[in-house]
Amino acid sequence: MLDLIESLLIEYAPTIIVVVLIVGTYLYMNRPPPPPPINRKIKTPAAPKPPKVQKSSSEKVLKIFFGTQTRTAEDFSRVIEKEAKKIGIPCEVVDLETYDPNDLSSEYFAMFLVATHGEGDPTDNAKEFYLWLTSEDRPSTLLANPAVPFTVFGLGNKTYEHYNAVARVFDRRLEELGGKRVFERGEGDDDATLEEDFLHWKKNMWVTVCEYLGYELKSSEDDKFTPRFRMITLTEENYDVNNSYIRVNPPKIKPKLSNNGSVIYDIKNPYLATVVENKELHSSESDRSCKHIEFDIGENLSYLVGDHLGIYPVNESALVEQLLLRLGVDGDTKFAMVPHDKAGSVIEASVGPMTVRKALSEVLDITNPPRKSILRTLAEYTQVEEEKKRLIRLASEEAADEYNEFIKHDFRTIGELLQNFPGINPPISHFLEFMPRLPARYYSISSSLNATPGRVTITSVVVNFNTPTGRFHNGVCSTWLANLKVGDKVPMFVRESHFRLPSHYTSAVASDKPAPPMIMVGPGTGFAPFRGFLQEIQHRLSTKQISEQFDNILYFGCRGSNIDYLYKEEMVVYQQSSSLKTLTVAFSRETAEKTYVQHKMASDKEKIWSLISNGGYFYVCGDARSMAKSVNQTLIQIIKEYGSKDDNAAQQLIEDMQKSGRYLQDVWF
Known part of the structure; x- marks a missing residue:
């Protein structure tokens, strides 16, 4: 038997060796990956405990979601992304419009930077996610097993009544659905201190989030601008729609189809x-x-x-040419900005293909006062030590008053800033990337x-x-x-x-019931949406879609009947056609004492109360800082006087009207 085994081994030895080598190679190539490195933790006893359930390393990505109307929330998200990468946290910036909310329950960490616009509305790109999040169909344990950690920063404006309403809804709903709030919600005021609010929140947020995720916090004070894109300069020869390198209108975003x-x-x-x-x-x-x-x-x-x-x-051409001269670049240079990690196809370009002049004219925001982050970045591009110190000082948290005086109060543009600091000389490729976009x-x-x-x-x-x-x-x-x-x-x-006519005026089904009364207050260009309202009512009257059973009143304001009385002839037509029952105009410059729309309202107190108490709709359009507030206070006084209510009850009535869609504002600052 031993002789037989020995002879077989000798005969088949080469084959056995080959099989062993193949199996060994296979096992080696398919060995499991080594465990991820362990990050050091900083000691912050107050930080909450991390989730108990561990997820695979491929899932451990901090998602930075943004909802923006003017790109500011996206810009702030990029700041978070840069700092997260410096700390060593894998991260990704995500446009809420492109995200499937059903994936939220499996996220490693969710950070939301969301803006509020109008009457507490989500931004266009966050609308679908907002509706999903606020749906009553969501189970209360949706984000609870394990609890998805989150934090929220809101961008709002205190001039508006519904200050940071969207961020507050996000914060509340994420917790209601079982998410774990790791750090308190931050709120920024675009009317005053938005960037300062963000920087303060971010500074404290990182302390808690790093402890929670198990990373060592690193200072961002010495952060340098790190380009994410590179500039490809194009010649007439390769600026060709048939060239794979160039497409005049690159399909960056696939259009939505109905x-x-x-x-x-x-x-x-x-x-x-x-x-x-x-x-x-x-x-x-x-x-x-x-x-x-x-x-x-x-x-x-x-x-x-x-x-x-x-x-x-489009930016003013004179400002564009001044900036081109100051930067020392040829405005006719054709270029495209492409990601560093891409081969160079401008199909995925962040800017271009276009000329530098076109970029400064149509892409970059060159007129609004630059934010502190821009000043901090510009400090990297001057060799003049005094300029560097001054820029860093203006960008610091402790120099808020200096920044507000020199930049915001004086309303300096980026062009003026560069003239004040002649030593600044940024490469055009970097300038095109770090400057904010024209909203x-x-x-x-x-x-x-x-x-x-x-x-x-x-x-x-x-x-x-x-x-x-x-x-x-x-x-x-x-x-x-x-x-x-x-x-x-x-x-x-x-x-x-949400600034809508009562459904009676817009329903496809004619109604014999009286239309609800309407009070419209719109001085100057605040009349704009009411012109649309009156056109719609006039159209429906002429086509017999509605009857003339309604009572509406318009309070319009201007300086003088022969100066800025907008659409004066049209208003006469609206009255003649019964589209508008009552027109009251306040002329602020035709009497010794200025008369505004709120003064005219005060003269019609009994009439206004009658319309309101009979289900009337109240509309305000125009300046938010002064006019809208004065109109609101006048209405409160009317409700108190004719409704026999105290301050709290009068305010409650207005809030009830707002909730039911009977008190609507379209205001700006």
């Missing part, structure tokens, strides 16, 4: 509308300007009265699509003023719009609003 296959235009994919009318609404006696601008939108955009029109403007501007639509098919109208006051530095500042969008000619193209999209 059920019938038509393109849906939105903030990321605006429609290029044609100007069909641009006329002055003020008389020659006015020292100001207000434009009625009408666009041809065909069947490409749809809107309801009360909605907003988002418009992407869309929003206008209350002043037309009815049913009354004017294929058309949309805005009423735009031209903004300009002298800054404390002596520079004459032109409002970016209003100045650009004012100079447009018939035939010019404008990129635009519609943003839905």
Whole structure:
């Protein structure tokens, strides 16, 4: 037997060796990965305990979700991303619009930076997630097994009544669904100290989050700007649509399609509308300007009265040329910014392909005062020690008053800042990346699509003023719009609003019941949405969709009947057609004592109370800082006097009207 085994081993030895080698190689190549390195922890006793259930290393990614209308929340998210990577925390910045909320329960850590706009509304890109989050169908244990850790920072404006409402809803609902709040919600005020609020929250947030996740906190004071993109300079030779390197209009974002296959235009994919009318609404006696601008939108955009029109403007050419000269670059240089980790296809370019001049004109925000993060970055590009110290000082937390005085109060642009610090010399590729993007501007639509098919109208006051530095500042969008000619193209999209007519006026089914009363308060361009309302009512009256059984009143304000009485002739027509029952105008410059809309309201106290107590709707449109607050206080006094209520009861009545959709505001600051 032994002889037989020995002979078999000798005969098949080569085969056995080969098999052993193959099996050994297979086992080696498919060995399990080594365990992840253990991070050191800093000692902070107050920090909560980490989740008990461990997830695989591939899932341990901190997600930084943003909801933004002007890109500020996205910019803040990038700051968080940069610091997280320095600490060593794997992270990813996520646009809420692109995220499947059903994946939320499996997240390692969720950080939300969300803005609030309008009457406590989520931003366009956060709307679907917001609706999912607030749905009553969500089980209370959705985020509880294990508890998903989270923290929230909100971007809001205290001028508005619903300050940071979206962030507060996110914070509350995430906890209600079983999530674990690791760090308290932060709130920033865009009317005053938004960036300071964010920096303060972020500084304290990292202490707790690092302890919770088991990472060593590292200082970010010496952080340097780290480009995420590289600039590809293009020549006439390779600037060709047929070249795989270049596409003139790269499909960065796939357009949304409706059920019938038509393109849906939105903030990321605006429609290029044609100007069909641009006329002055003020008389020659006015020292100001207000434009009625009408666009041809065909069947490409749809809107309801009360909605907003988002418009992407173009920066003033003189400012662009001054900046090109200061930066020492050729505005005709063709380029594209592509990710460092990509081969170079501009299909995924963050900016371009375009010329540098076009980027400064249409992509970068070069007129708003630069944030502290920009000053901190600019300090890296000067060899002048005094300039570096001054910039770092202005960007510091302790120099808030100096920053507010020198930058915000004086309303300095990036161009002025570069003139004040001649030693700053950033590479154009870095400048194109770290500068904020030019956001869309929003206008209350002043037309009815049913009354004017294929058309949309805005009423735009031209903004300009002298800054404390002596520079004459032109409002970016209003100045650009004012100079447009018939035939010019404008990129635009519609943003839905809650500023709606009562359903009686818009229902497809005619009703014999009396329409609810309406009180509309809109001085100056605050009349814009009410023009749309009245056009819609007039259209429905003429087509017999509604009867004349309604009572509405408009309080309009301007300086003088022969100066800035917007749409004066139209208002007469609305009254004659019974679209508008009562028109009350406050002229602030025609008497020794200035008269405003709230004063006219005070003269009609009994009438207003009668309309309100009979189910009336109350609308306010215009300036949020002064007018809207004064109107609100006047209404409270009317309710107290004629409703026999104290301050608390009067305020409660207004809050009840707001909740039921009978007190609506479309205000700005």
